[in-house]
Amino acid sequence: MRRRRLRGLRFRLVVAFGLVAAISAVTTGALTFREARTGVLQQSQDATIRQLRTQLNQQAAELALPPERSALRKFAQDLAATESRGNWRVLVTYGDLSGSSASGDPFTEVTPALREAVASSRATVFQRVRHDGRTSLAVGMSILFSTQRIPDSVETPSGARVFLVVPQTTEQAYVDALVTAAERAMVAALALAVVLALLAARGVLVPVRKLRLATRRVAEGRLDTRLAVNGSDELAELSHTFNETAAALETSVAELREMEARARRFAADVSHELRTPLAAMSAVTDVLDEDAARLDPDTATAVRLISTETVKLARLVDDLMEISRFDAGAAVLHLDEIDLAESIRRTLASRGWTDTVETELPPPHAVRARVDPRRVDVIVANLVGNALKHGARPVMVRLSGDDTVAVIEVRDSGPGIPSHVLPHVFERFYKSDSARIRSEGSGLGLSITAENVHLHGGTVRAASHPAGGAVFTMELPLRRAEPTEEYRP
Amino acid sequence: MSRVLLIEDDPAVREGVALALRRQGHDVAAAATGEEGLDRLRSFRPDIVILDLMLPGMTGLEVCRTVRTLDQTLPIIMATARGDEVDIVVGLEAGADDYVVKPVLARVLDARIRAVLRRTAGAAPGAEGLPKIHTYGELAVDRAGLTVALHGEPIALAPSELRLLLTLTASPGQVFSRQQLLEAVWEHDYHGDARLVDACVKRLRTKMSEPPRAPRYIHTVRGFGYRFAAP
Numbered sequence: 141m142r143r144r145r146l147r148g149l150r151f152r153l154v155v156a157f158g159l160v161a162a163i164s165a166v167t168t169g170a171l172t173f174r175e176a177r178t179g180v181l182q183q184s185q186d187a188t189i190r191q192l193r194t195q196l197n198q199q200a201a202e203l204a205l206p207p208e209r210s211a212l213r214k215f216a217q218d219l220a221a222t223e224s225r226g227n228w229r230v231l232v233t234y235g236d237l238s239g240s241s242a243s244g245d246p247f248t249e250v251t252p253a254l255r256e257a258v259a260s261s262r263a264t265v266f267q268r269v270r271h272d273g274r275t276s277l278a279v280g281m282s283i284l285f286s287t288q289r290i291p292d293s294v295e296t297p298s299g300a301r302v303f304l305v306v307p308q309t310t311e312q313a314y315v316d317a318l319v320t321a322a323e324r325a326m327v328a329a330l331a332l333a334v335v336l337a338l339l340a341a342r343g344v345l346v347p348v349r350k351l352r353l354a355t356r357r358v359a360e361g362r363l364d365t366r367l368a369v370n371g372s373d374e375l376a377e378l379s380h381t382f383n384e385t386a387a388a389l390e391t392s393v394a395e396l397r398e399m400e401a402r403a404r405r406f407a408a409d410v411s412h413e414l415r416t417p418l419a420a421m422s423a424v425t426d427v428l429d430e431d432a433a434r435l436d437p438d439t440a441t442a443v444r445l446i447s448t449e450t451v452k453l454a455r456l457v458d459d460l461m462e463i464s465r466f467d468a469g470a471a472v473l474h475l476d477e478i479d480l481a482e483s484i485r486r487t488l489a490s491r492g493w494t495d496t497v498e499t500e501l502p503p504p505h506a507v508r509a510r511v512d513p514r515r516v517d518v519i520v521a522n523l524v525g526n527a528l529k530h531g532a533r534p535v536m537v538r539l540s541g542d543d544t545v546a547v548i549e550v551r552d553s554g555p556g557i558p559s560h561v562l563p564h565v566f567e568r569f570y571k572s573d574s575a576r577i578r579s580e581g582s583g584l585g586l587s588i589t590a591e592n593v594h595l596h597g598g599t600v601r602a603a604s605h606p607a608g609g610a611v612f613t614m615e616l617p618l619r620r621a622e623p624t625e626e627y628r629p
Numbered sequence: 630m631s632r633v634l635l636i637e638d639d640p641a642v643r644e645g646v647a648l649a650l651r652r653q654g655h656d657v658a659a660a661a662t663g664e665e666g667l668d669r670l671r672s673f674r675p676d677i678v679i680l681d682l683m684l685p686g687m688t689g690l691e692v693c694r695t696v697r698t699l700d701q702t703l704p705i706i707m708a709t710a711r712g713d714e715v716d717i718v719v720g721l722e723a724g725a726d727d728y729v730v731k732p733v734l735a736r737v738l739d740a741r742i743r744a745v746l747r748r749t750a751g752a753a754p755g756a757e758g759l760p761k762i763h764t765y766g767e768l769a770v771d772r773a774g775l776t777v778a779l780h781g782e783p784i785a786l787a788p789s790e791l792r793l794l795l796t797l798t799a800s801p802g803q804v805f806s807r808q809q810l811l812e813a814v815w816e817h818d819y820h821g822d823a824r825l826v827d828a829c830v831k832r833l834r835t836k837m838s839e840p841p842r843a844p845r846y847i848h849t850v851r852g853f854g855y856r857f858a859a860p
Contacts, residue, residue, distance in 0.1 A: 415710045415731055420641035422732035423649040430652065454732040476807070476823060477853065486808070513823060 149348070150341040154334055161333030162326070169322035177315050181268070184311050185277055189264055192279060192304050195222045200283050205234075205298055212239030212300075219302065231303040249278045249305045258282060258301050268308070275312050279304040347375040351382060363390035408464035414457045421450045459584035463568065466591040473512040473595055480507045480516070480546055480616075481539055487520045488537070497524055500538040507541035509618045515592040516616075519600075520548065522589040523612045527552035531610055546618055551611045556604035565602045566590040630654040631746055634675035636666035636692060637708070638684050642731070646679070649735030655742070663687030667695060675703070677742055682709040682720055690723045697724040701785030704745045708733070721828030726789040727815065728825075744816040748792045763798060765859035768837065768846060770798050779837060789814055790833045793826075797847065797857035806854040830855055 196219070203215050216230040220241035230241040231250060240247065249269040257265040258280035266279040283300040350367055357365040365386055367379040425447040432440040432447075465471045481501040488494050520537070527535045531552025538549040557565060564570045569583040593600040598616040605611045633655045637643040640661070647657045658673040660666035663684045670678075678696060682689035693705055707720040707728040720728050726745050729738060761773040769778040775791060777784050786794065796813045797805065805813070807823040815825055834844055848856045 412710070416639050416642060419708075419710065419731035419733065420639070420645035423642065423645035423735050423738070426735040427649055427652050451734070454734075457732070458730075474824065477851075 150338070150345055153341040153344075154337040157333040157337030157340070158330060161329045165322075165326035165329045169326055173315075173318050173322055176318050180311050180314050181308070184308065185266060185268075185279075188277060188304070188306050189266065189279055191223070192219075192302070193264070193281070195219055196281070196283065196302060200298075203283070203300060205300065207234055207237065207300065209237050209239055212237055213241075213243075215239065216241045216302075219304075227306055229305045231305075232300060233303070234300045247303065247305065249276050250280065250303045251278070254278055254280050254303070255301075258303075262297065275308045277304075277306045277308050279306070344375065347379060351378065354382060354386075358386055358389070363393055404464060404467045407460060408468065411457050411460040411464060414453075415461075418450070418454050418457055422454050425450050456584070459588060462588050463584055463591070466588075466595075471591070471595055473515070475510045476513055477508055477510045478513050478516075479505055480509055480511075480541070480548070483513060483516055484520055484537060484539060484548070487517045488524065491521060491525075493524060493528070496528065496533065496535070498534050498536045500536065502539060502541070507539060507546050507618075509541075509546050509616060511596055511616065515595065519589050519592050519614065520550075522585045523548075523550040523614070526550075526585060527554075527610065527612070530554065541618065544618055546616045548614045548616070549611060550614075551605060551609055553609045556608055557602060557610045559604070562602055562604070566600070630656070631676040631742065632656045632658070632673065633742065634666060634669055634673055634678045635659045636661075636663060636678065636684065636689075637681040638662065639681075642681075646735070646738070650739065650742075653735065653739040655739075663689070663692035663695075666692060667699075670696065670699065670703075677704045677706065677746060679706050679708055679738070679742075680725070682707055682716060690719065693720070693723040693725055697787065702788055702791075704788050706738075706741055706745060717822075718824060718828060721825060722831060724787055724832065726787060745788070747816060748788055748814060765798065765801070765846065765857075770794065784836050786833070786836060789825075789829050790836065793829050794833060794857075797855065801857045801859050804850050804854055804856045808854075810854065826855075 199215065199218060202218075204211065207215070212232045212234060216232045216239045219232075220226075220228040220230040222228075228241065229245060229247070231245075231247050232239050249271055251267065251269065254265060254267050259282075262282060262284065264279060264281040266277060269276050269278050280301060280303045283298045283302060347367075347370075354365045354367050363386060366383045369376050369379045369383070428443045428447045432443045435443060462471075481504060484499065484501060485494075488497055488499070524535060524537060527550050531554030534553055536549075536551045538547075538551070540547050540549075561570075566586050566589075568587045590600055593614055593616070596616050598614060600612065600614040603611050603613070630653075633650055635643060635647055635650070635657055637646065637659065638661055643659045643661065647659045650657045658669050658675065660669050664687055666678070666680070669675075680689050680692055680696075684692065687695075689707065689709075693707070696703060696705060704727075705725045707717075707725040708731055709716050709720060709728060710731045717728055717730075727741055729741060761771060763770045763772070767780050769781075771777070772795065775795075777786055777791065777794060792814045793810065796810065807826045810826045811823070814829070830847060830849075834841065834847055837846060839845060839847065846857060846859075848858055850856055
């Protein structure tokens with residue numbers, strides 16, 4: 141469930157929107173930030189260097205060379221003093237001598253690399269240094285001699301070097317503000333993206349959910365289900381297509397049902413119409429049989445044949461009527477709580493099978509069930525009759541049961557049922573041997589048996605016993621009488 | 630042997646069944662409609678009526694009810710072309726003593742006729758040695774005269790109803806299963822139809838003015854059968 145939710149459309153949409161928003165916000169933010177930061181820092185650093193150079197140009201002449209240590213310190217202090225806010229810290233070196241604007245300042249910002257760079261270049265060298273969490277700008281330059289009166293004269297290094305350290309807290313604050321702004325913008329963009337994603341998902345998911353529910357309803361057989369078509373987007377088209385499909389399905393199912401109903405009615409009508417002539421014929425079969433003895437042999441054979449066939453036809457029509465009752469859903473259970481063992485015994489006795497069929501029945505009242513006694517009688521009689529007709533003796537009927545289910549097993553000792561026949565034995569008019577055009581029964585017996593068992597909510601199956609012989613096993617769920625339900629005729 | 634009135638609209642069935650029953654030794658009169666059948670009832674004075682359920686004009690059910698008002702004790706066997714549950718139940722509740730579903734073999738029909746006639750002739754089984762007249766509350770059963778009276782007023786019972794009552798009252802308090810009653814009253818020698826018993830009990834209760842929800846005499850033992858209890 142959780143996995144499914146993580147792979148769901150809503151989740152994926154939110155993630156996709158979020159990613160897109162995050163990537164664009166980060167990219168835009170990063171680029172803007174970089175440009176802005178560079179701009180801010182560049183500007184302040186240019187201003188600082190320009191100011192330093194101006195001051196140096198004015199004051200360099202005051203420095204006598206080679207200088208005293210005190211002169212160096214004085215020079216440094218003068219330089220530092222030219223910046224009104226007192227942010228400057230100045231270090232002046234000459235060879236091994238050095239003087240600074242603040243005594244005892246270690247000038248850790250002035251790195252050896254910077255010193256090296258100043259020593260080897262005439263250009264102004266600067267470096268941004270991060271120290272103790274604060275960013276400072278360290279600038280270094282050599283003091284050059286110049287014959288000031290002669291323009292374009294060659295300047296030569298004097299050996300004195302000036303290092304300036306300016307804290308960049310203001311600039312840092314600017315940059316920090318930029319970062320915060322970018323972060324805030326990104327959070328807002330992300331939140332907006334998620335909201336948009338949820339809205340988009342809703343726009344897609346609501347129709348999809350409706351479609352899913354509608355599909356399920358159709359699958360449950362409610363073919364009149366239709367979707368409301370809103371707008372003209374792809375989802376609306378999908379809903380429209382769904383509606384068309386459902387309508388087509390409904391039409392063809394209705395046609396099929398109509399055809400099926402017609403076929404059932406036809407079978408029922410035919411059977412019913414056959415009853416009246418058969419009633420007349422059946423009534424006189426005994427007369428024919430009786431008189432056959434006095435007729436000449438050919439006529440006697442013909443008369444007996446008609447008599448036998450009439451009886452068969454009558455049974456077939458009976459079975460067909462029963463089947464059409466099942467098909468029409470008109471078969472109802474008349475439930476009564478009976479002792480199944482006793483019921484089986486009666487079924488066998490009433491058909492004269494008590495001596496030919498072996499039984500293995502539990503003691504009286506051990507297996508009682510709420511069933512339709514007439515249908516159970518039909519079921520057992522059919523299975524046993526089938527075993528006697530198509531199998532071989534001995535035929536064994538076994539009843540067992542626990543609290544929930546009763547099992548009736550009918551086994552014969554014949555050759556069993558070929559495996560390719562097994563799946564079809566409960567089909568109507570199924571003949572296991574296609575060469576055998578007619579069997580003794582109507583071909584509906586096992587089909588009626590299965591219908592009767594299903595009506596009881598049970599199952600019946602056929603199998604071949606490993607030791608030979610066919611085994612029909614019927615399982616009936618045991619329904620105890622509900623206290624509220626009174627069997628009152 | 631016995632006088633059978635056959636009411637059946639289809640000529641082929643009528644002739645076939647009449648022929649077969651005559652061969653079985655019965656004296657048969659045949660009528661094509663319910664009205665004709667009721668006419669023949671007076672002139673022919675049959676022992677038993679075989680009545681088709683679906684008749685033109687007056688239906689079999691109406692004929693059955695009319696016969697019951699004329700003669701409470703005349704046995705009626707319904708012959709129905711429709712074996713549907715509802716037809717059988719309606720037929721039985723209209724007062725038929727038995728029913729057969731067409732097509733039916735002549736020897737089966739003959740067996741049913743004999744069984745129904747037997748039970749109208751004789752007393753209930755197990756009644757020997759009992760006093761002739763029994764009273765149970767307001768109900769008086771005369772086993773010799775085969776009459777039943779409620780509040781001193783005789784009530785007219787059909788043969789199967791009388792026989793059912795005699796069987797139940799033979800051992801008050803004993804529970805009879807439907808199958809036992811089927812064998813004792815209808816003499817069905819096959820695994821018969823419990824609805825016969827139920828329909829007959831229903832009619833008997835009505836005639837004995839039993840409140841359907843709380844019967845005084847004939848009690849239902851759920852899932853098993855019936856029992857007669859003297860209040």
